[in-house]
Amino acid sequence: MIRQDSKTLLEVRGLRATVNGIEILKGMDLTVKAGEVHAIMGPNGSGKSTFAKVLAGHPAYVVTGGSVLFEGKDLFALAPEERARAGLFLGFQYPIEIPGVANAQFLRLAYNTVQTQRGKDELDPLEFDDFVREKMKLLEMNPDFLDRSVNEGFSGGEKKRNEILQMALLEPRVAILDETDSGLDIDALRIVAGGVNQLANKDNAIVLVTHYQRLLNYIEPDYVHVTEAGRIVKTGPKSLALELESRGYDWVSAAAGAAA
Amino acid sequence: MMQVANNSYLAGLLEGRPFADRGDALNRLRAGAVERVGVLSLPSTRDEDWRFTDLAPLTKMCFQPYRGVPAIVESDIARYSIAESAQRLVFVDGVYAPQLSSPLNGGIVVSSLAAALPAHAAAIVADLGRRALFDNNAFTALNTAFLNDGALVLLPRNAALDTPVHLLFVATRKEAAAHPRCLVLAGAGSRATVIEEYVALTEDAYLTNAVGEFVLADDAQLTHVRVQRESRQAFHIGHSAVALAHGSRYHGIHAGFGARLSRFNLDVVQNAEGAECEIGGLAIIDGSQLADTHSSIDHARAHGVSRQQHKCIVGGSARAVFNGRIVVRQGAQLTNSAQSSRNLLLSERARVDTKPQLEIFADDVKCAHGATVGQLDADEVFYLKSRGLSESVARSLLTYAFGAEILHAIPVASLRDRLEKMLLAQTERA
Numbered sequence: 001m002i003r004q005d006s007k008t009l010l011e012v013r014g015l016r017a018t019v020n021g022i023e024i025l026k027g028m029d030l031t032v033k034a035g036e037v038h039a040i041m042g043p044n045g046s047g048k049s050t051f052a053k054v055l056a057g058h059p060a061y062v063v064t065g066g067s068v069l070f071e072g073k074d075l076f077a078l079a080p081e082e083r084a085r086a087g088l089f090l091g092f093q094y095p096i097e098i099p100g101v102a103n104a105q106f107l108r109l110a111y112n113t114v115q116t117q118r119g120k121d122e123l124d125p126l127e128f129d130d131f132v133r134e135k136m137k138l139l140e141m142n143p144d145f146l147d148r149s150v151n152e153g154f155s156g157g158e159k160k161r162n163e164i165l166q167m168a169l170l171e172p173r174v175a176i177l178d179e180t181d182s183g184l185d186i187d188a189l190r191i192v193a194g195g196v197n198q199l200a201n202k203d204n205a206i207v208l209v210t211h212y213q214r215l216l217n218y219i220e221p222d223y224v225h226v227t228e229a230g231r232i233v234k235t236g237p238k239s240l241a242l243e244l245e246s247r248g249y250d251w252v253s254a255a256a257g258a259a260a
Numbered sequence: 261m262m263q264v265a266n267n268s269y270l271a272g273l274l275e276g277r278p279f280a281d282r283g284d285a286l287n288r289l290r291a292g293a294v295e296r297v298g299v300l301s302l303p304s305t306r307d308e309d310w311r312f313t314d315l316a317p318l319t320k321m322c323f324q325p326y327r328g329v330p331a332i333v334e335s336d337i338a339r340y341s342i343a344e345s346a347q348r349l350v351f352v353d354g355v356y357a358p359q360l361s362s363p364l365n366g367g368i369v370v371s372s373l374a375a376a377l378p379a380h381a382a383a384i385v386a387d388l389g390r391r392a393l394f395d396n397n398a399f400t401a402l403n404t405a406f407l408n409d410g411a412l413v414l415l416p417r418n419a420a421l422d423t424p425v426h427l428l429f430v431a432t433r434k435e436a437a438a439h440p441r442c443l444v445l446a447g448a449g450s451r452a453t454v455i456e457e458y459v460a461l462t463e464d465a466y467l468t469n470a471v472g473e474f475v476l477a478d479d480a481q482l483t484h485v486r487v488q489r490e491s492r493q494a495f496h497i498g499h500s501a502v503a504l505a506h507g508s509r510y511h512g513i514h515a516g517f518g519a520r521l522s523r524f525n526l527d528v529v530q531n532a533e534g535a536e537c538e539i540g541g542l543a544i545i546d547g548s549q550l551a552d553t554h555s556s557i558d559h560a561r562a563h564g565v566s567r568q569q570h571k572c573i574v575g576g577s578a579r580a581v582f583n584g585r586i587v588v589r590q591g592a593q594l595t596n597s598a599q600s601s602r603n604l605l606l607s608e609r610a611r612v613d614t615k616p617q618l619e620i621f622a623d624d625v626k627c628a629h630g631a632t633v634g635q636l637d638a639d640e641v642f643y644l645k646s647r648g649l650s651e652s653v654a655r656s657l658l659t660y661a662f663g664a665e666i667l668h669a670i671p672v673a674s675l676r677d678r679l680e681k682m683l684l685a686q687t688e689r690a
């Protein structure tokens with residue numbers, strides 16, 4: 001929900017980044033305030049995932065210009081784990097499988113680390129088990145996933161639910177969900193979207209990276225941004241998503257090209 | 261020149277050998293081994309099989325067998341006891357400790373070899389020394405030359421041991437040389453789990469030169485957990501020989517943590533159709549440790565299956581060696597064999613040499629093998645960090661997971677937990 005007096009959580013100005021020496025982000029601008037839901041749409045390869053990973057601090061990406069303030073502080077002064085503890089969350093487009101690390105152990109370590117940071121008590125394995133099972137119900141996840149290795153052998157949809165489960169546990173300030181909807185059937189989409197909606201409140205913000213307008217039927221964005229070649233070339237209200245759905249992306253870039 | 265020095269070192273190790281001729285059923289075996297020690301020389305790095313493992317540090321020290329009575333009590337080894345195990349045999353510096361042991365002498369025999377020899381001479385002589393061959397192995401010859409006693413597990417046809425047997429070898433003395441010996445004879449259709457474990461109550465240097473023979477008759481099933489956690493100054497030379505008859509199954513989990521220098525030879529011979537082995541190996545070392553594993557799985561007959569996974573976690577300036585030989589002989593059609601060697605280097609100076617060695621003479625077989633050497637996966641580390649875990653916690657968790665995959669297969673919960681804790685402590689230190 002857009003409110004003029006909301007606090008700015010994320011402020012991206014002219015962000016440039018390279019990977020393997022190739023410039024991918026060429027001046028991203030984005031302002032996200034508390035209570036807002038943003039959708040970032042754009043063709044494949046336009047830099048959406050790169051943007052998400054640069055914010056989270058993936059070591060393969062080099063920031064070459066611009067600035068990002070997270071709750072008013074320089075995001076790039078923080079290591080990736082510090083960003084997570086400060087309340088930045090990235091739901092990965094392709095969550096990694098980690099054989100041998102039990103999901104329950106991983107989730108508890110992550111939860112306790114963030115709790116400690118917030119000056120709250122850690123949970124022991126038994127307490128955590130009760131707590132996490134409640135959260136899993138919300139996402140209609142089978143508790144068996146606790147005993148399995150992190151994401152190992154999970155289907156695409158199960159991995160995405162596991163990402164949202166992590167978001168539910170860590171209660172981030174800003175959650176960037178990178179194509180959390182892709183690969184989900186309609187039921188799974190409804191469940192995942194329901195989970196996200198329950199987590200959204202006036203103090204946090206959600207940035208949805210998506211291809212499809214479909215997700216936006218379930219999670220109402222306040223803004224829709226269109227990326228192209230490492231830049232946001234158009235920003236509009238929710239109706240922009242519908243327009244993109246029917247007209248594709250080409251007209252946006254043509255218009256942006258004409259304006260430039 | 262070197263040869264002479266080596267030979268005299270071997271001869272020195274023979275000294276203190278008790279009663280060559282004890283007038284028992286093992287006289288001939290021992291005599292043959294003594295003779296062989298006289299002919300063989302200590303391996304050097306010029307031997308292909310010892311290219312990476314230099315025994316010079318060993319030859320700079322003298323080791324003598326201990327012949328006294330074991331001087332430790334139950335409380336000294338309480339921390340090694342395995343709750344699930346009903347039968348335990350304890351050897352201290354190579355000497356059997358009856359007061360710490362709980363043998364079994366029924367149809368199933370779990371006993372000191374010397375004690376069981378009169379009653380079971382025929383069964384023992386039929387296999388002892390015939391699986392762990394010493395013709396070309398100076399250390400196995402040396403062990404056999406010392407063969408007076410050892411651990412014996414004898415399972416009659418269709419016998420099933422529901423609780424694991426614990427064979428515990430405890431080192432307590434500086435500069436002692438121990439030559440432990442195990443013989444496991446699993447009769448047709450029998451089942452058992454045997455834990456062979458090497459531990460130390462001293463931080464000093466000593467030598468363990470262990471040999472084990474595991475003979476599985478038709479359809480027998482044996483799980484063999486071998487744990488090497490010697491002192492960090494110790495030298496550990498081990499040789500396990502496994503012989504598999506028709507339809508039998510050997511499951512080995514071999515974990516090495518300790519020793520300054522360790523060398524483990526594993527020889528599996530699948531001598532009849534339909535034999536199967538599954539082997540998980542783990543070496544976790546740091547500092548200036550060296551861990552060398554040479555395995556050989558010999559598929560002599562058709563329809564054999566082997567699965568081998570060997571992992572090394574190497575930190576500091578430690579060095580790991582893995583040589584995995586797989587032989588598929590001409591008649592061994594439809595053999596299905598898979599070997600993987602995965603190695604994690606935790607520091608710049610850590611090093612591993614891994615080599616698969618496939619010798620395939622049959623044409624209708626499936627043999628997969630692969631080796632990887634690397635650091636932790638950067639994307640995995642990042643994934644964990646993106647959830648708030650610190651760099652060091654992320655790294656130790658991933659390192660732990662890498663090794664725990666092997667330990668997970670240990671079917672004895674208390675031992676598995678204990679070793680997983682050791683692994684965790686070691687990964688947190690790295």
Ligand SMILES: Nc1ncnc2c1ncn2[C@@H]1O[C@H](COP(=O)(O)OP(=O)(O)O)[C@@H](O)[C@H]1O
Binds near residue numbers: 024
């Ligand atoms: N590690 C990498 N090495 C080289 N090129 C990369 C790498 N990661 C992403 N790219 C390139 O960056 C561009 C943007 O990719 P990405 O951010 O994944 O786009 P999107 O998520 O919008 O589909 C693509 O052209 C892609 O090929």
Ligand SMILES: [Mg+2]
Binds near residue numbers: 050093178
């Ligand atoms: Mg993407």
